[in-house]
Amino acid sequence: MSTYEIxxxxxxxxxxxxxxxxxxxxxxxxxxPEPVMAALKFIPPAVLTAIIVPAMVMPAGQIDISxxxxxxxxxxxxxxxxxxxxxxLATIVLGMxxxxxxxxxx
Amino acid sequence: MTKQAVLSPQPxxxxxxxxxxxxxxxxxxxxxxxxxxxxGAIPFGIIFGAVAVSSxxxxxxxxxxxxxxxxxxxxxxxxxxxxxxxxxxxxxLTTFIVNLRHSLYSVSLAPYMRHLPHRWLLILGFTLTDETxxxxxxRYTAPDASPNKHWFHFGSAAIMYTNWQLxxxxxxxxxxxVANPENWGLDFALVVTFIGMLMPGxxxxxxLVSVLAAGIASLVLAGLPNRLGLLxxxxxxxxxxLIAEILKNRHIAGNRxxx
Numbered sequence: 001m002s003t004y005e006i007x008x009x010x011x012x013x014x015x016x017x018x019x020x021x022x023x024x025x026x027x028x029x030x031x032x033p034e035p036v037m038a039a040l041k042f043i044p045p046a047v048l049t050a051i052i053v054p055a056m057v058m059p060a061g062q063i064d065i066s067x068x069x070x071x072x073x074x075x076x077x078x079x080x081x082x083x084x085x086x087x088x089l090a091t092i093v094l095g096m097x098x099x100x101x102x103x104x105x106x
Numbered sequence: 107m108t109k110q111a112v113l114s115p116q117p118x119x120x121x122x123x124x125x126x127x128x129x130x131x132x133x134x135x136x137x138x139x140x141x142x143x144x145x146g147a148i149p150f151g152i153i154f155g156a157v158a159v160s161s162x163x164x165x166x167x168x169x170x171x172x173x174x175x176x177x178x179x180x181x182x183x184x185x186x187x188x189x190x191x192x193x194x195x196x197x198x199l200t201t202f203i204v205n206l207r208h209s210l211y212s213v214s215l216a217p218y219m220r221h222l223p224h225r226w227l228l229i230l231g232f233t234l235t236d237e238t239x240x241x242x243x244x245r246y247t248a249p250d251a252s253p254n255k256h257w258f259h260f261g262s263a264a265i266m267y268t269n270w271q272l273x274x275x276x277x278x279x280x281x282x283x284v285a286n287p288e289n290w291g292l293d294f295a296l297v298v299t300f301i302g303m304l305m306p307g308x309x310x311x312x313x314l315v316s317v318l319a320a321g322i323a324s325l326v327l328a329g330l331p332n333r334l335g336l337l338x339x340x341x342x343x344x345x346x347x348l349i350a351e352i353l354k355n356r357h358i359a360g361n362r363x364x365x
Contacts, residue, residue, distance in 0.1 A: 011198035021231030027216035046320040046343025048304040082305035091302035
């Protein structure tokens with residue numbers, strides 16, 4: 001490892017740790033006002049959606065709304081399964097099977 | 107999900123009927139809950155090893171990055187910048203921007219960590235990822251009063267961390283002997299797991315509004331560099347969800363005033 005590489009990893013470590021731990025340490029020691037607490041519950045579903053939607057709609061980088069897009073087709077079917085069954089394991093197993101079969105055919 | 111949860115009188119309310127809330131039971135439950143996401147992370151880990159080698163990073167640097175930085179997307183981007191000959195400050199600043207969303211996760215988890223000593227915050231802060239944040243959010247908000255939910259968090263972080271190190275090493279050591287896993291379809295494991303986690307959580311109109319806003323924003327903002335699209339789309343979802351909630355509460359208050 002060159003000095004440049006050591007400094008690079010150290011710098012990356014510092015800024016990454018810097019957006020994780022200090023926030024955790026500070027915020028866990030204060031009481032957040034009610035409106036902030038109300039906002040926090042939207043973060044997990046919003047992050048999930050913001051990861052899922054581009055992965056389904058643009059798996060190759062550009063928008064692809066077609067039956068040959070296995071991510072989109074299997075994703076929509078998985079969403080229906082998840083909504084109807086509310087069973088995570090069933091959704092994962094059925095979703096993967098549908099995805100692999102769909103990709104095999106198209 | 108357990109049988110008890112399926113038989114829960116209110117469908118949609120995830121009654122976590124986990125009777126054993128001991129440290130080890132919570133730890134292993136956290137490991138188990140994260141396994142589908144680990145499967146989805148494997149191709150990325152192996153590809154990182156490959157990208158790092160082809161970017162000219164030494165094996166030691168790639169391994170050190172996975173061990174000490176432990177943030178997937180930023181490692182990819184840093185390897186790419188390194189290959190293009192970018193300066194040190196550019197790489198570090200870009201890493202900061204790519205990982206900025208982790209501060210949002212930290213704010214979100216912190217209220218559940220009030221009782222934890224600092225050594226726990228250090229470990230759980232250092233190992234925070236998208237995947238662990240999303241899995242443990244569900245555990246922390248579950249209605250049961252287990253005193254050991256942080257052990258669930260530790261289990262989730264431990265399996266993610268171990269897997270990322272192994273994947274990096276496998277590709278570094280095996281080189282091109284490992285087939286390129288990009289086309290295995292494992293990345294869909296991550297998508298389908300997140301779908302399975304998201305859908306049961308859409309229990310109110312404000313959350314539905316939040317999800318729709320985040321979804322539309324994620325496509326509109328997909329062109330933003332450095333994972334800023336994910337951060338901006340999340341913030342859009344939070345803002346629209348809050349607006350929907352305020353309007354809903356006002357509507358309820360208005361109806362009460364009428365009655």
